[in-house]
Amino acid sequence: MLKISTKIEYGLVLLIFLAKNQKRLVSLKEVARTANLPMRYLGQIAGLLSKAAIIKAKEGKSGGYQLVKKIDSLTLGEIINSLEGPVRLAPCVGKKCSQKNCLIKNFWFNLDNLLKKEFEKVKLSQLI
Secondary structure, three states: OOOOOOHHHHHHHHHHHHHHOOOOEEEEHHHHEEEEEEHHHHHHHHHHHHHOOOOOEEOOOOOEEEEOOOOOOHHHHHHHHHHHHHOOOOOOOOOOOOOOOHHHHOHHHHHHHHHHHHHHOOEEEHOO
16 A cells, blocks of 8 residues: 655654744744644654755744745645655666666566656645
């Protein structure tokens, strides 16, 4: 079964929460409590999103997180890539195939490209 990871799911929850609260800094504790998500895992996800310059953190007592990217330009593809790395439906996509006469490599390659294009069409603003 093709499945979206909890890292992507929780990352989207975090980003949607931040998008709905753009005028203020939001603590991870608030997001974790409101969405019933594990705080430690949410912290790891926030770190990845910060590293990708999608969100920024302000430390301290009145600190929290805020979106850096505009919700109309931030794509699902960019979010997925920042959390999980490039989308790969099969191990041979993006690499040299280990099979000399692979009968399905073109299928996987084409499907992989189609999926990436669709992920790039979806903006965070559409998920709110």
